[in-house]
Amino acid sequence: MKHPASLIEAIEQVAPSLRKAERRVADLVLRDIEGMTRISIKAFAAQAEVSEPTVMRFTRRLGCDGFSDFKIRLAQDFAVGRMYIEAERKVQSGDARTTAQRVYQSGVDALATTFSGLDEMLLNTAAATVAQANRIVCLGVGGSSAIMAQEMENRLFRFGLAVSSSADAYKQQMLAAIAEKGDAFLIFSVTGKPQSLVDAAEIATARGASVIAVTLPDSPLAGRSTLLLPLVVPGDEVHFNFPNRTRYGQLLVIDCLSAIVGALKQPASARRLHRIRTSLLALHGHTEAQPIGD
């Protein structure tokens, strides 16, 4: 059983498998989450045209202790979600705060959210998988995630790993098609929906490769991966023209992964970096030291 990030998601997840009575309960909850936080079980049962025990059973099914507990948790989920919505609203109606302040706040929020959602064990497992892989493939599509895949490649190649990245849907299928046991796929997606990534994950998994997905839990991509690094930054799907704060979260995950992989590869990676540096120096032979990477 997967672990949904929030109660609301959990409800959406179980809703299809419910009988009519409980289904009505679920529908009513989702229709007015805020209203839920004030109502009593009796009034709510009446409104949903079911009996109180049905509501009780519904809450139990979601892992709550009872109706009170359900109300509290729902209220908390709602409050967290609202915070982001408010933040977005403020951002749009550019009020007193400067753009820089708002963007900064978004970034800090995204980092905090992502960090508090990180599971050190999962990260270590993922890093170990990557460090031991024969080949590593980083995938992403659609601007942001494609660039993050590149960034991941950029980090990993410094450790002497056989890594490549692609944002090309067709090449992604090809890469998946030649995957073998011992290969690792690192797939980045904010939504977890792009078809080419879902397909690639499915093919690669079927061929025995490790598929590590950095994406939204319960998404199609998440379901096709062998290891999921969940990435949820709420309230980000709506605005296409405003900076996608999830990027900070992705960057955090990438940093963590590459740091751990780097540690696993020590001290070999240090030597390799030195070689890269000297080779770069030899190449353009400037008297002034050129930076390694930038």
Add this chain to the structure above:
Amino acid sequence: MKHPASLIEAIEQVAPSLRKAERRVADLVLRDIEGMTRISIKAFAAQAEVSEPTVMRFTRRLGCDGFSDFKIRLAQDFAVGRMYIEAERKVQSGDARTTAQRVYQSGVDALATTFSGLDEMLLNTAAATVAQANRIVCLGVGGSSAIMAQEMENRLFRFGLAVSSSADAYKQQMLAAIAEKGDAFLIFSVTGKPQSLVDAAEIATARGASVIAVTLPDSPLAGRSTLLLPLVVPGDEVHFNFPNRTRYGQLLVIDCLSAIVGALKQPASARRLHRIRTSLLALHGHTEAQPIGD
């Protein structure tokens, strides 16, 4: 009387003006906010060694409808604050800091440092220059900065701007060589030293283009630009194998720039985004809605 942002703040604010009984209530609440969300008024009153009505009066004083309402609101406040507190707690728990904690802290620090070094006026000027430019060229080399240049391109093209990016040293020279007045160059470099960027900046400037450099002040590149957005994240040069935290700073600058440019381009950019979306949908014609960008 200020309007406290949260119930918790409100409690801290009124606490001094309370009599002993209610003071005990306030203290107990602040000591264990999470515990509050589960406990009953009876149990809580006993724990605080006061009577139930005292607790009731306390909640009323804070503008709540009663104990239930108080519990809900407190739970919501707690949920919002928890993610920050979790992050802080994880980070502060001293010596046993994990890699993820260090990376997170680095990111937050980098954002804070960059933000405090931002000059809103410079940002606005830069954004205006970009928004009005005939052509925009984003440049960067060496992994990280190259990817950031791409990211900048990715943001700007959505606003319907004529933007391109390159990480190819020779192409950079060529792009600079055909620069004209009215063109804008956005050049990213952590060190400000890469020769191809310095050269490109010099050529483009000489040809009358605007050259906006996001880089280290007093560096060769900074000296050749017409507008410098200084980016300093101290203590980053040392570890080659450890994530380069300056990236968070670069991302922040990119976000700010694109946010301001987007605002300048409203509402045309919204329409354009809609077009991108519909064209994408037409392209792969999936029944399931595919995300725009990812």
Add this chain to the structure above:
DNA sequence: AACATGGCGTAGCTTTGCTACCTAATCGGG
């Protein structure tokens, strides 16, 4: 068609949250 299974509701019990009312402390003025 008889039986078993599980979904749902009825009825009743316990606890909770709340109010009305009472007592004890505090304070100011004669």
Add this chain to the structure above:
DNA sequence: CCCGATTAGGTAGCAAAGCTACGCCATGTT
């Protein structure tokens, strides 16, 4: 310094909320 007024705090009782045990009815099975 004492007495009334005022306010802090507690007691007791009650309506409603949350919860549980049990039983009926609609499915599906043999």
